[in-house]
Amino acid sequence: MLACHDLYKIFQQHELTYFCGVPDSTFKDWMSFLDDRHGEGLTNRIVTGERDAIGWAAGYYAATGKPGVVYMQNSGLGNIVNPVTSLLDAAIYNIPALLMVGWRGQPDQPDEPQHKKMGTVTQELLQMLDIRFSILPDSLQDAERIIAEANEYMTTTRKPYALIVQKKTFEKYTKQMKPQKSFDMTREDALKILLDNLHEEDIVIATTGKASREVFEHREAAAFGHQNDFLMVGSMGLASSFAAEIALQKPDHKVYILDGDGALLMNAGVLSTIGYYAPSNLFHVVIDNQAYDSTGGQPTTSSTVDLVQMALANNYKEAVEVSSASELQDVLSRTQHQSCPSMLVINVNSGARSDLGRPTTSPIENKLAFMDQWSEQ
Numbered sequence: 446m447l448a449c450h451d452l453y454k455i456f457q458q459h460e461l462t463y464f465c466g467v468p469d470s471t472f473k474d475w476m477s478f479l480d481d482r483h484g485e486g487l488t489n490r491i492v493t494g495e496r497d498a499i500g501w502a503a504g505y506y507a508a509t510g511k512p513g514v515v516y517m518q519n520s521g522l523g524n525i526v527n528p529v530t531s532l533l534d535a536a537i538y539n540i541p542a543l544l545m546v547g548w549r550g551q552p553d554q555p556d557e558p559q560h561k562k563m564g565t566v567t568q569e570l571l572q573m574l575d576i577r578f579s580i581l582p583d584s585l586q587d588a589e590r591i592i593a594e595a596n597e598y599m600t601t602t603r604k605p606y607a608l609i610v611q612k613k614t615f616e617k618y619t620k621q622m623k624p625q626k627s628f629d630m631t632r633e634d635a636l637k638i639l640l641d642n643l644h645e646e647d648i649v650i651a652t653t654g655k656a657s658r659e660v661f662e663h664r665e666a667a668a669f670g671h672q673n674d675f676l677m678v679g680s681m682g683l684a685s686s687f688a689a690e691i692a693l694q695k696p697d698h699k700v701y702i703l704d705g706d707g708a709l710l711m712n713a714g715v716l717s718t719i720g721y722y723a724p725s726n727l728f729h730v731v732i733d734n735q736a737y738d739s740t741g742g743q744p745t746t747s748s749t750v751d752l753v754q755m756a757l758a759n760n761y762k763e764a765v766e767v768s769s770a771s772e773l774q775d776v777l778s779r780t781q782h783q784s785c786p787s788m789l790v791i792n793v794n795s796g797a798r799s800d801l802g803r804p805t806t807s808p809i810e811n812k813l814a815f816m817d818q819w820s821e822q
């Protein structure tokens with residue numbers, strides 16, 4: 446396995462000191478290392494989307510003549526197709542970048558269903574995009590050789606190069622503790638209170654990552670069944686769009702989006718579309734832990750964003766923020782009188798139970814149970 450600081454020394458030798466992207470749990474130790482070292486000789490910009498990351502890295506190249514390193518989970522590969530083909534491409538601006546792509550769903554390795562397809566087509570997709578790639582070796586000597594080759598290729602062709610990163614490539618790195626605001630609740634505490642206050646005829650759409658897993662476990666524990674919930678296990682950022690259309694189609698039901706700050710900021714444009722079509726039964730709940738908690742707790746940009754003002758500026762009819770269980774209970778007791786679309790931002794601490802399970806039903810079973818319940822009514 447690779448020690449983060451050893452790998453970084455190799456990057457440094459090639460003047461690869463600018464990093465940006467969206468985190469992936471495949472290399473969360475590497476993410477923590479970069480975050481700790483940001484400002485100490487390296488730059489690490491944790492951005493809101495993979496597509497965006499290509500823009501930042503291309504800007505860095507234009508300003509310095511040096512390629513940036515862009516990290517992402519392979520689920521983000523689809524998001525970079527447009528800027529790779531219209532910004533980096535050799536026939537357009539011919540801008541190099543070193544992509545580090547976490548290989549979820551690697552064939553023959555156990556993983557979650559939402560990663561299977563992308564895991565199978567990752568290499569093909571890179572080939573189609575004319576991105577030369579290697580699997581990042583887990584021995585330092587081999588990694589040194591591959592990175593030297595990648596750098597040489599980027600210098601001579603000015604084309605992007607990708608390193609595919611398998612699970613267990615990095616040694617454990619312990620993140621430095623930084624002082625953080627502390628709140629009353631975790632995401633799971635907030636979700637439990639919320640779900641316990643909903644009615645039998647309310648519809649729930651939960652975002653990707655641990656939020657969906659916690660919703661599933663709480664419904665099991667409460668013996669409520671899963672028919673009211675659509676757990677969007679992949680497609681980060683789209684729980685909101687999906688829920689908004691459900692709300693427009695089912696005006697007699699309250700529809701709750703259980704969103705994350707990272708997922709919302711990845712698809713922040715959805716706020717304007719929701720505000721424009723203004724479903725009068727849509728409750729947009731954002732569980733704001735200021736982190737990409739599900740991939741290791743890397744900071745999102747939400748600490749410098751006023752989500753309440755964002756919602757109101759986009760024509761949400763109401764928006765409030767709560768930071769304690771009692772404030773949350775209070776807001777939930779008043780939903781009858783709330784004008785929608787409305788946003789409820791819940792400030793929580795980052796982190797989750799270490800024994801959190803995963804849904805035991807498949808995405809197709811989830812969809813069928815959900816549609817059985819709602820599609821004919």
Ligand SMILES: Cc1ncc(C[n+]2csc(CCOP(=O)(O)OP(=O)(O)O)c2C)c(N)n1
Nearest residue numbers: 520521654681705706707708736737738739
């Ligand atoms: C397009 C895409 N990029 C990255 C990921 C990896 N990923 C899964 S969950 C997650 C973090 C989500 O953060 P947030 O919405 O704030 O929810 P939290 O995990 O904090 O509850 C990330 C980055 C993904 N699934 N899809």
